[in-house]
Amino acid sequence: MDSSVDFLKGTLDLMILKTLSWAPTHGYGIARWIEHCTNDVLQVEEGSLYPALHKLEEKGLIAAEWGISEHNRRAKFYRLTTLGKKQLTAAHDTWARFSDAVFKVLRTAPASR
């Protein structure tokens, strides 16, 4: 149970970092991007996005700045820091190997007993 939660949280962090690696954006933008990329398959509980963002900011993986949104509203924009970029690369490799492995497992025919 616990490990699955951690797994999901780690996923969320990774997705946030990945999103921000394209361009700085606000929390809503990140939510939209995740929604778009996963074709609404992976619906995050949007409220939990913010604690995750704030934690990443605290860790120094992302930095925030207040700016004006496309609809001329004051919004908090996040961007990836150098540390965040390094973390993303590292996590990206791990994640790729992991999902590759999962994929292989799923593809393998069950051994006959």
Place this chain on the structure above:
Amino acid sequence: MSDEYAPQARRAATWRRYLRFWGPRAEADVDDELRFHIEMRVRDYMARGMAETQAREATARRIGDLATNRAECLTITTRRERRMTRAQLIDAFGQDVSFAVRTLGRQKGWTTVAILTLALGIGANTAVFSVVNSLLLHPLPYPHADRIAFVYQEPTQGNKTGMMVAITPRPAVVRAWRESAHSFEAIEPYRSASTMLAPPRGEAALVLTASILPSFLPFTGEHALIGRVFTESDLKDGGHVALVSESMWRSRYGGDRNVIGQTLALDGSLYTIIGVLPSTTRLPALFLGATDVWLPLDMHNEGVGLSTIGRLRPGVTYAAAESELDSVTTRLEQSEKNQVLFRSKLLPPRQMVGFAQSLILLSGAVALVLLIACANVAHLLLARAASRQRELAIRAALGAGTARLVRQLLTESFVLASAGCAGGLLVGSLGLKTVIALRPGTLTELDTARLDGTTLLVTVGLALLTGLLFGVVGAIQSARHSTHEALKAGTLTTSHSRRQSRLRGSLVVSEIALSASLLVGASLLVRSVVRLQTMDAGFDPRGLYGISVMLPEKGYATPAARHAFYAELASRARAIGGVETVMMAEGAPPSRSFLVGALQLEGEPAPPAGTTSFVDYNGVQPNYFRAMGIRLVEGTTFSDTTEKSSQVMVNEGLARKYFRGRSALGHRLRVVFNGKGEWMTIVGVVGNAFTSGLTMDANDPLLYVPFQGRWGPALIVRVKPGTNPIASVRKIIPTMDRHLPPPNVTNIGEAMRQSIATPRFTMLLLASFTILALVLAAVGLYGVLAYAVAQRTREIGIRIALGATRRRIGRAIVTQGAVLAISGILIGLAGAFWATKFIDKMLYGVPRSDPYSYAVGALLLFGTAMLACVVPMRRAVSVDPLIAMRAE
């Protein structure tokens, strides 16, 4: 979070960004961020054709648990911002400090003087007030020390002796008090003695013993280091158990834990050691050394009074406690059909500190030194601020705000104060060590003094305050001066600095005044001590030795037995080489004994009944006066020394006081106590002698009666110059009785010198503080003059160019210094005239208005002031007009 809040929220958000400058607004930021998300989502749903209500519901579903997430965000953000603010502050402070250190480092001379001034001021104060703290404020290391008082008795009819009369209550009275006085949480009697410790362990030696009740150790808050403490059953079993001190355990028993159960032979009785007490355990007797052996107190030996100390219940006044004790005493005495002769008297422990008066004087003096040091630092800072006006103006012109500049100056003050504080701690601890090392043997209580943190904090606080205050004053004065003006080349203007120089001038005048007062006080004390050392003692103490032996009860219980022992000792001492005279006396100088009662001359009315006073007396043999070198004024020495003869000799002071020019010979007098007293006939008058110590008044009436050996006799021997009887006397004692402890042999000349050790010590300390004050004041004066010369270099250059002689320039500088010095000295002398009334009691044979001391003070200070003028004056006269005018 409905839409009608949105415009307000936005406006608020705008100014909130400015608010952030003063502090993080975590909550508002988190709300803004979440609100933005909700609004965007609602907008998106509505763009897809949803009605607003549905859109909001869908948004809420999608967001999930908003409250929890909001709270989590808030926690994280607040934590982060707090950490950031702290980091920023520390960083900014670090920058300021390192900048200040660099700036101060550029002016090494100035900085050294400032730090030294602070270190000496703070150090001296820390040392002295640490002593004050441990001796006067916390004289006893017991819990709830503020409620502890010594309990004594004094005569019911009042005390006309002019000195403190402290009578120790008899055991029955103490027992009654302990049983029924409710004003006290505890009443603890104790007794101390020096007792002969016999082999087998180590050599025979005199040790300090203390007898206490089992409740005494809980009273002091001490516990046994090893073993156990006394219990009530120890008393029932006859009390032959003992506790030894940690230091004795270590020195005599090598710290062996098997000491428990071993036996001690004290004064011929055996005691079993049951425990070891830590060396912090002390009797309340401040002037005694550390106790070596603790014994159970026998409360049933009615022969001797008991020293008593008590802890009052919270809120009980001395008066209330005294009256309760008195009613208990009265009840007891009446039940035993006794007269009530004494009433109880409570004394706070600090009043028992012998050095108290000197300490108060010294703390006053050292506080003045701190004031002078602070004044010095103040005008050092002012002078520096003034001379940096251009630097500050340039920085202001380059965009540094006033707040920034003030912060910089404050940081410099802070750095200075910290360095001064570190130096002060060093000076303080060295100073305290020196004071303790130099202390006279009589002031054992000084050894308990430790460097005190509170004191250090207070002193440092004061120094810091001065630094900050004058740092700010300097900064503000500089700021007031317009940037433009300061930047103009060659600031010749002196108008702006007139206010400053007036402030600095008055600082220096007060420094000089304070030093002048201290100098007068110190010269008075020096004169007094010199007088004590050089005056005629009325007898010749050189080559005199006093010998006494602690005789145990066993075998020496009667006066006759003791008399016989001393007579035998005297005859053996006569045989020692170099010994010229041997005599027996009840007291060997410097000591003092009294008869209780009032003096009455025959033919004059008896003193009112119940009057209690003391009459100094000594019991001596007929050859005493010649041997001591005391002048016989008239009459003869005793011709009959038996008790029946009733002969008495008096000193000149008594004869002058009672007979006023008439001859005292043949008159009869008596000492009356409770209406009783034997008449005695005056057979001779002798010169006044300082036999009770050099700080006593030799003019006080003194009676000599024939030696009877009643009270603790002593042998006085006079030896030829260059011989020393101590070793021979030590050899004689064991041949007379091998159970006796080594004799107590005092070199009377040395002891007489010791009798003025406390005044001499006080004088020494005061003189050092005065020298410190003098140096600081001189540095202050030098600073002001040097600054004035530096400011006026150009003006001086012009004057010289216009034909002013260098002599005249020099004279102007010196005059400026002299005016400051003389005003300070005059104020100081006036202050001293007022302040010396506090040291009146400490002056011996020197009136406090002694013109010589005032003259010495004034001249010394003026001389120092003139010395301080020399360097600035030479700098002024050596000004090269060409360079001076070209400069700036």
